[in-house]
Amino acid sequence: MGNKKNEIQWKETPKGKIFFQLLLPLLAEFFTTFLHTFWGSMAGIPSTPTHFSALNRTVTTQEWAADYLLSGLVPAMQAGFAVWMLIVGFFKICVVHFNPAISVGFLVSGDLSFKLFLPYVIMQCMGAIFAAFIAQTLRGEMLVPFYISDDANIPAIFFCEVITTGIIIFYTLAMVVDKSYDQATGPLAIGMTVFQGILAGKWIGAGCLNPARWFGPAVMAGGKAWNYHWVLWVADCVGAAIFAVFYMSFFAPADRVWVMKI
Amino acid sequence: MGNKKNEIQWKETPKGKIFFQLLLPLLAEFFTTFLHTFWGSMAGIPSTPTHFSALNRTVTTQEWAADYLLSGLVPAMQAGFAVWMLIVGFFKICVVHFNPAISVGFLVSGDLSFKLFLPYVIMQCMGAIFAAFIAQTLRGEMLVPFYISDDANIPAIFFCEVITTGIIIFYTLAMVVDKSYDQATGPLAIGMTVFQGILAGKWIGAGCLNPARWFGPAVMAGGKAWNYHWVLWVADCVGAAIFAVFYMSFFAPADRVWVMKI
Amino acid sequence: MGNKKNEIQWKETPKGKIFFQLLLPLLAEFFTTFLHTFWGSMAGIPSTPTHFSALNRTVTTQEWAADYLLSGLVPAMQAGFAVWMLIVGFFKICVVHFNPAISVGFLVSGDLSFKLFLPYVIMQCMGAIFAAFIAQTLRGEMLVPFYISDDANIPAIFFCEVITTGIIIFYTLAMVVDKSYDQATGPLAIGMTVFQGILAGKWIGAGCLNPARWFGPAVMAGGKAWNYHWVLWVADCVGAAIFAVFYMSFFAPADRVWVMKI
């Protein structure tokens, strides 16, 4: 540690720049999306429980509660906490996206360069595939992917994803674009936009919010897992772009807000 | 960004003042109440489960637990987290109320001018109506409004709302009026006054705490949703006024506390 | 507000001293213990569910889960959050105890004068009684007090209360005695010692942790609610004293730790 000054200067050498500005962020995208998908895939219930619509009888309060706990409250808490944990765990390492929709949002706000967009998304998908592979191997059973049935209301899922994913990006930009942001519970609030988004999407079959995280399980499960999978990618990225434009237009700090530049 | 100084000066131009002091806060009221109502309406269970009083038998522990989870714990966590998230998400944009009772509290403390009160409440109601419309369209079924039955104990609901909504305003003022307030978990504590308020109101049919948030679903549902709806508005605003006076009289910082001015 | 300087000087006048050093803390004790007891009494389930021991058959997983949710998880979250909320809500007003055991702890550490101890405990009990009266009136049914049955294992309850209540005091002193304490989630951790204490006491019938908060419902319910009620007072205050001595002896900051003064 005697040569600390040398090492910080190292950051400015050609090799240091490649590591800290390219390799480390890409490795972090891979690792954070791996963790997100690993935690989620390991915690998921082993198989989809009976669908109430097939029961042909009145559903009891107890059945509603059991279903809401397993496919609403617990996944929402698990994923919501995970997003916040990844933000604060890597806070001093680099800005981590672990979600193509977040990358789209940073593209719009100008905080991510175009040439890094594709490498980021590729590392996210690879991390998710690797996590799904490990999770499926450890559990010894097929993972349950984000499955959209043939009779699902696709426009409703699309618009719900646009709004709920868009809000994640709105919150992320509000705390990253505004350099004066100083609320200690801010990163937890970003995570809990996922909590709210999963509860909001539950009853209509939406609540993906991150296409890369669900790309991994889809690759492992195959077949019907690809049913309308593209809808998740399009809806989440379109929602990210719309809400990023909305934030930058009216809510960004005075020196960057677009409405002032007209 | 080279003209940053110019843009900050822009804030002081006539057009800048109109945007930052009037249009932005009103847009934020609309958007935050939209989010609050959207998240809540999307997460709510599709239909009211069987009422235990109609069962004519001993209610089992499992039925109590299922009911408490669906109509107590989950709505309390969902709404409590939402209130905190709206506070910290818009922290650097502007002070957001998204609740007519909060606006009443700020009127009493002198932190909101009288001429802005009505525009604020109108934007809140419009945001809630728009959210309820979107949620009902996406879900394709009638939203469950805040329903007060004909045989409800109206005085009990009224006084419970006065206390629980009043505490929200007490907490809000304690953290906004006192400029030296510095606890990082303070905004989360404001949100959790809603968590406590919903659990407190559950067994007697109270727990509204925000008349604008429930005005939207009432407009969409119509009919019996308007049953005693005015009680929620009166109780919540009266509670806000009482607890704002209570806070300002005894608990405000030494330079503003009313007991010192007599 | 032009006479702000005058008003701060007012704090040093005889009338100002009486208000800020005596009346305000006593009012705060009354109000915080009122809130604690009100929230808890309103959220409690209406009646004790069937005791499993009376069932004379194997208890199913679903029955365990329902019981744990109603009498473990939800009360623990409700009370744990409430304690943290009262600390941060009144952070800039004055140090609030709302628990005789905390007052005992501050007596031991020297942060509460002997002559204020009794007035504090009286205000706590009055706040709890008033809250229990309001809650019972609003709900229109008997509150469920902290009931110790005749066949309870009193020594086990006693020692469990000593440890779990003692830890609350240990945490409180660690954050109040050490003036350099700076963790933003510290007050939430104090609150969650109650969460852990209620879960720890659940299976053996302990988990009171605050005799004043349960004194109110006992006054309203009467009769068997007084069964061994004194055990709660003795155990919680003894636990507070033991853990306060333990903290001050070994864990207090270097300038106050007792082991250094021998």
Next chain:
Amino acid sequence: MGNKKNEIQWKETPKGKIFFQLLLPLLAEFFTTFLHTFWGSMAGIPSTPTHFSALNRTVTTQEWAADYLLSGLVPAMQAGFAVWMLIVGFFKICVVHFNPAISVGFLVSGDLSFKLFLPYVIMQCMGAIFAAFIAQTLRGEMLVPFYISDDANIPAIFFCEVITTGIIIFYTLAMVVDKSYDQATGPLAIGMTVFQGILAGKWIGAGCLNPARWFGPAVMAGGKAWNYHWVLWVADCVGAAIFAVFYMSFFAPADRVWVMKI
């Protein structure tokens, strides 16, 4: 308190050094591991519920939900909160490990000297044994240990423990090695790595994450509690070492990261 200067100098005397650099940290290891094991052992359900695999019929949604609540969600919240609480409660006293795997991680990063490693682990085990003894005495029934059945998938448990325990160490180092770390919710995120780890391990029988915490109940229960117990020790310490090397190699701050030293 007039001799405060003397007492701080006392820290540098031979006796003061022994207390603050050796006895206090060892006492803190004993006490924190005691608390962790005590809270966990007291909160656990009294006996293992029926295993679904023995039911020979389709498991209902309600049974899944009850099982997940009792053996997934509640233990994960209880232990996750406990870890965070121990970190922030002892924040100004000394760095507490209360987990042999954390001690291994600090060995790798160079933040714990080799000669302190064994004393730390011994104090951790003694704290856990004492807590298990107290908990078993208070509850008057056998504690449920971390039981690995003979037909368990040992390699899956091993690798799951390596990853989930490793992530705890990764998070701990990211917040301790990097002296500029400043996120207020960071310690809570460390705790929630345990929340995620328990949910991740639930379905395959993993989720120990701390061999000392489960050593205590194993000593008290004996017999089949020792089944594959060594796997937990080896997997958790190996995972800690691997992820500590991973963190130090690529993610540590520029002046300590190993990749820069090649």
